[in-house]
Amino acid sequence: MPDSTPSSNDREPLSPLGYPARLVGPGETLGSVSSKIGDIVLKGQHPRGWWVGFGIAFLLLMVFLFSITYLFYKGTGIWGINMPVAWGFAIINFVWWIGIGHAGPFISALLLLVFQKWRNSINRFTEAMTLFAVSCAGMFPILHLGRPWVAYWIIPYPNTMGLxxxxxxxxxxxVFAVSTYFTVSVLFWYVGLIPDLATLRDRSTARWKQIVFGLGALGWRGSAVHWQRYKMTYLLLAGLAAPLVLSVHSVVSFDFSVALTPGWHSTIFPPFFVAGAIYSGFAMVLNIIIPVRKIYGLQAYITDRTLNNMAVVMLTVGLIVFYGYASEAFFAWFSGDVYERYMMYNRLAGPYAWSYYALMFCNVVVPQALWSRRVRTTPVLLFAVAFFVNIGMWLERFVIVVVSLQREFLPSRWGMYYPTFWDYATFAGTLGLFFTLLFLFIRFLPMISMTEMRELVAEGVSEPVRGPQLPPVFAELAKR
Amino acid sequence: MAARFDSEDALKAAADAAYLAGYRKMDAYSPVPIEGLAEKLGNRRKTIMPLIVLLGGIAGGTGGYFMQWFSMTVDYPYNIGGRPFHSWPMFIPVTFELTVLCAALAGVFGMLFLNGLPRYHHPIFAAPGIERATVDQYFLCIEASDERWNLEGTRRFLEGTHAAEIVEVPR
Structure with missing residues (x-):
C-alpha cells in the first residue's frame, strides 16, 4: 500500500489514486458477517430512528389512501389537470419514481457484469428500493385514467369485445416495459434472497421464524451442484436485467418523443432519460443508505469506498444529463423551427422559468461539488448533494411535462397549470407508501446480502484492494 | 457420513481426495458458492441453465412478435394514418420485453426445477451442526448409496482429511 497522499489516515486505506479502498471492514469473518446483518432481522431490536421514520411514513401512507379514495369517488377533476396541461403531477411522478427504480438493476446487474465488487453491500437494498419505487410509479398511470377500474383493458387477453x-x-x-421490469426485478431480488433466507432459517431460534424463513428459503441447503446452477442463473439474470435498465426508461421516453409536441419530439430523449434515471436512482440510494448505515452502524459493510464510487457514478451520469440539457437547447436553436425555438424561450423566460433555473441549479451546479474528494467521502455533504439531485430530477420532469404542454403550437390553446391540494397529497402519499415498504423491508429481511458479503470475505478482499492503476507518469502527477 | 471443515481449501482438498478414492455419490454444502467444486465432485457436465434461458427467450420473442403480427394484421387490422398493418419497427419494444421476461422466468423456474426446489425436507438437514453450512462451515457428505461406502472405511477416509469433525447423518 503506497502512502500516496499525506492526508491519508491510518484507519482508512487508500488506493493509489487516493480513494477509500476498503470493501469490508477489517477483521470480518464469514460468521461475523452473517450474524451482524442477520441479527438486525432476528433480534428485532430497532433503534428509535426506525420507529420515527416508520411512523412518519405510515402517516403519509394513510394520506395516500385517503387521497386515492377521494379520487376514485370524485374523478381526476380533483387534480389541477385540464387542457392544455392534461399530464400533470401524475405523469411527472410516474417518470420520477420509475427513474428512481433504475438504480436497482444498474447496481445489481450491470455492475455485477463488470465485476464491481463494491456493489455487493448495497445491491439487496437498491433492488428492494426498485420494487417499491416501481410500485409507486405503476400506480400513477392507472390513477390518471378516467376509469381506473378498466385498466386491465391494455393487457392483451381474449375478450368478448373482440379488441x-x-x-x-x-x-x-x-405497460409491457414496466411490468417486465417489475417481474424481472422481483425474480432477481428473490433469487438473491434464497441463500440468505436459508441462513436466517438456520440461525433463528424461534420455531415460527424457522418455519417462515424456511418456507421462503425453499429448502435451500447450499449444495455444490445447486450453487453451480444458482450462480449461472444469477449471472444470466444479470445479463437479462442489464438491457432492461436501458430499455425501460427509453420506452418511457417514447411516451414523449413519439408525440409531436415541441420539447418532447427529440431523438436525444432515450439516452437522456436513461442517464437521468440512473442519476436520480443513485441520489435516492445515497439519501437512504447514508442515514441507514449510520443508524444501524453498518459502516463496516457499506464502506466509504461504496459511497465514493456511487458519487463518482452520479457525477458522471450527471454530466451526461447536462449534455442532454445542452443539446436540447442547441437543437432548438439549430432546428430553426419557430415552435422549437419558442419552447426554449418559454423555458428560459416564460411563466415557469423559475423551474428551469431551479432545475439547472439542482442538477448541474450543485453536483459539481462531487469533484471534491472531501465531499464524496463526507456522508453529510454527499447526502445534501443527493437531496438536491432528487429535487432537480423531479423538476426536470416538471419542465418536460408542464412547460412543454402549457404553450404548444396555437397561442389560443395556451394555459397555465395549478396543482391542487390533492396533487400534493397523492405525491406525498406515494412517498409514504415507498418509505413504509422500505422500513418494513429493513425490519423483516436482510438489507445487505449476507451471501455476497460472505463471498467478499471468502475471496479475501477484507484486506484493502488496490484501486485503478495509472501509468507511472500519471501516478506521479496524481500524488501531487 | 459427513465431514465438517473450517475452510474452503480443506473442503476442496477433501473433495479431490474423495473423488480419487472412488467415491461418486457425494455432495458438498457451503455458505458461499465455490468455483469448480461441483466439477471436483464428479459433475463433469456443464449446467444446462444457459440453454433453458435461451429457449425461454426464443419462445418469448417469437411468441410476442407473433401475437402482435396476428392481432395487428390478421385479427384486428386498423388503419392508422395509412401506415402498413405489418409495421414491424413498432413491434420491436414489446417483442424485446417479452423475450427478456420469458427468458428470466425460464431461468428462475428452470433453476429451481433442476435443483429440486422447493423441497420440504432433505436427509442432510438431520446432520448435527449442518445449520452452520449456511453460515460459516463447509460440509462434505458421502452418501450411503455409494458403492464404496462402508461405515468404517468411509469414516477412516474422512478422518484422513483435514476435517474438523465427522458426523453420521441419520437416515
Whole structure:
C-alpha cells in the first residue's frame, strides 16, 4: 500500500489514486458477517430512528389512501389537470419514481457484469428500493385514467369485445416495459434472497421464524451442484436485467418523443432519460443508505469506498444529463423551427422559468461539488448533494411535462397549470407508501446480502484492494 | 457420513481426495458458492441453465412478435394514418420485453426445477451442526448409496482429511 497522499489516515486505506479502498471492514469473518446483518432481522431490536421514520411514513401512507379514495369517488377533476396541461403531477411522478427504480438493476446487474465488487453491500437494498419505487410509479398511470377500474383493458387477453390493444402505441409498450421490469426485478431480488433466507432459517431460534424463513428459503441447503446452477442463473439474470435498465426508461421516453409536441419530439430523449434515471436512482440510494448505515452502524459493510464510487457514478451520469440539457437547447436553436425555438424561450423566460433555473441549479451546479474528494467521502455533504439531485430530477420532469404542454403550437390553446391540494397529497402519499415498504423491508429481511458479503470475505478482499492503476507518469502527477 | 471443515481449501482438498478414492455419490454444502467444486465432485457436465434461458427467450420473442403480427394484421387490422398493418419497427419494444421476461422466468423456474426446489425436507438437514453450512462451515457428505461406502472405511477416509469433525447423518 503506497502512502500516496499525506492526508491519508491510518484507519482508512487508500488506493493509489487516493480513494477509500476498503470493501469490508477489517477483521470480518464469514460468521461475523452473517450474524451482524442477520441479527438486525432476528433480534428485532430497532433503534428509535426506525420507529420515527416508520411512523412518519405510515402517516403519509394513510394520506395516500385517503387521497386515492377521494379520487376514485370524485374523478381526476380533483387534480389541477385540464387542457392544455392534461399530464400533470401524475405523469411527472410516474417518470420520477420509475427513474428512481433504475438504480436497482444498474447496481445489481450491470455492475455485477463488470465485476464491481463494491456493489455487493448495497445491491439487496437498491433492488428492494426498485420494487417499491416501481410500485409507486405503476400506480400513477392507472390513477390518471378516467376509469381506473378498466385498466386491465391494455393487457392483451381474449375478450368478448373482440379488441386488441394498439401495439403501435408507446403507452402499450410502457405497460409491457414496466411490468417486465417489475417481474424481472422481483425474480432477481428473490433469487438473491434464497441463500440468505436459508441462513436466517438456520440461525433463528424461534420455531415460527424457522418455519417462515424456511418456507421462503425453499429448502435451500447450499449444495455444490445447486450453487453451480444458482450462480449461472444469477449471472444470466444479470445479463437479462442489464438491457432492461436501458430499455425501460427509453420506452418511457417514447411516451414523449413519439408525440409531436415541441420539447418532447427529440431523438436525444432515450439516452437522456436513461442517464437521468440512473442519476436520480443513485441520489435516492445515497439519501437512504447514508442515514441507514449510520443508524444501524453498518459502516463496516457499506464502506466509504461504496459511497465514493456511487458519487463518482452520479457525477458522471450527471454530466451526461447536462449534455442532454445542452443539446436540447442547441437543437432548438439549430432546428430553426419557430415552435422549437419558442419552447426554449418559454423555458428560459416564460411563466415557469423559475423551474428551469431551479432545475439547472439542482442538477448541474450543485453536483459539481462531487469533484471534491472531501465531499464524496463526507456522508453529510454527499447526502445534501443527493437531496438536491432528487429535487432537480423531479423538476426536470416538471419542465418536460408542464412547460412543454402549457404553450404548444396555437397561442389560443395556451394555459397555465395549478396543482391542487390533492396533487400534493397523492405525491406525498406515494412517498409514504415507498418509505413504509422500505422500513418494513429493513425490519423483516436482510438489507445487505449476507451471501455476497460472505463471498467478499471468502475471496479475501477484507484486506484493502488496490484501486485503478495509472501509468507511472500519471501516478506521479496524481500524488501531487 | 459427513465431514465438517473450517475452510474452503480443506473442503476442496477433501473433495479431490474423495473423488480419487472412488467415491461418486457425494455432495458438498457451503455458505458461499465455490468455483469448480461441483466439477471436483464428479459433475463433469456443464449446467444446462444457459440453454433453458435461451429457449425461454426464443419462445418469448417469437411468441410476442407473433401475437402482435396476428392481432395487428390478421385479427384486428386498423388503419392508422395509412401506415402498413405489418409495421414491424413498432413491434420491436414489446417483442424485446417479452423475450427478456420469458427468458428470466425460464431461468428462475428452470433453476429451481433442476435443483429440486422447493423441497420440504432433505436427509442432510438431520446432520448435527449442518445449520452452520449456511453460515460459516463447509460440509462434505458421502452418501450411503455409494458403492464404496462402508461405515468404517468411509469414516477412516474422512478422518484422513483435514476435517474438523465427522458426523453420521441419520437416515
Amino acid at each position: 386488441w390493444p394498439q401495439f403501435r402505441s408507446p403507452l402499450v409498450w410502457d
